[in-house]
Amino acid sequence: MRKRPKVSATKPPSPVHKIQNLVIRGLLGVVLALPYRTRVRTMGWICAHVIGPAVGWRKRIRKNLALVCPDMPAAEVKRLERAVANNVGRTLIEIYSGAEFKDHVRGTPLAGPGLEPFLAARAGGRPVVLVTAHLGNFDSLRATLFHEGHGLGALYRPMKNAAFNDHYVRALTQIGAPLFPADRKGITGFVRHLADGGIIGILTDVYSMRGADVTFFGQPAPTAVSACDWAVKFDALVIPCYGIRRPDGLNFDIHLEAPIPPGDPVEMTQAINDNLEGWVRRHMDQWFWIHRRWKPERKRAVPTES
Known part of the structure; x- marks a missing residue:
């Protein structure tokens, strides 16, 4: 008897992903309701002062800077902890602004x-x-x-x-x-x-x-x-x-x-x-200093990629 081919089903979202989606979509919906310039500034502030500290961006930024800019003054590191997250927030809401973002950059x-x-x-x-x-x-x-x-x-x-x-x-x-x-x-x-x-x-x-x-x-x-x-x-x-x-x-x-x-x-x-x-x-x-760009602790198995 021939075996029936397996039918691949889309994996349903986990409860955690459902909650994440609702929270993120809700936040974006509220901010997107603001006038364009206000929403960009607002999302930058939210990421710099709320989301960044909550999800560990500041720690990641400090770690990356300590690796590649070990002599950077502490005051500048502190400034970048906020400024980098602010740029991330602005970039995110600009992307989600779609047509408004395109119209805003028209003529650049x-x-x-x-x-x-x-x-x-x-x-x-x-x-x-x-x-x-x-x-x-x-x-x-x-x-x-x-x-x-x-x-x-x-x-x-x-x-x-x-x-x-x-x-x-x-x-x-x-x-x-x-x-x-x-x-x-x-x-x-x-x-x-x-x-x-x-x-x-x-x-x-x-x-x-x-x-x-x-x-x-x-x-x-x-x-x-x-x-x-x-x-x-x-x-x-x-x-x-x-x-x-x-x-x-x-x-x-x-x-x-x-x-x-x-x-x-x-x-x-x-x-x-x-x-x-x-x-x-x-x-x-x-620059997105929140990335794990270097990963010095990780060993690589294969030397090159093409």
Whole structure:
């Protein structure tokens, strides 16, 4: 007798995830009801003074700074504990503001030494890899490029809370599409979009267990070389780019750096890290120091990732 094929069912959300989803959705709903500028400031304050201390962001920030900036004055560390969380809150509610956020950044000029090479590549149908980071608001860059007629494919990491993830992806889609989840099927589509002559945007400032042995802030920071591998394979231009928050906390400067010279993917990845480090040092309060970027206690089994 033939066995019936197993039917995969969607795993129902756990009670904890249900509660998390209700709380987060409720908070976002209240803040989103405020006028745009007020909601951005309010969410920044909430994350700096309520959420950050409650979920351990301040401890993570102190730990990361102690590792890579051990001589930083205590007063500056204290300032960054609040300022970094404030930027996280602002970024989150801006993303969830969707169309309002897009309208707000409309007209933001693209600038920097990478702009002309970028426009030349697009005019010639050459694929482009835009490498960015959790600095300022990375989606200000994406929204601005869409306004300028430069649609790009973006990769996102699905959240463990499925109910909240669905809501999050809908918010990201309002800013622009296509979006690809960071799973096997999604990455295949993401790479195909590049191979077909498109633009992709990818955040490179995350720890990768199988990443290359490169550094960031002078410390080992295993980083995936996938973006550079793809660029070499498809002759794509690689441009570091950032959406830096202005002093008013509401608007942005979009900067495209000079392209990374093609070559060995590991060397290209190190150049990307070095470029980002320079920008982070100039805007310490805008990088997501809440990330576990270095993980010095973790042993890696595989040396490289492609």
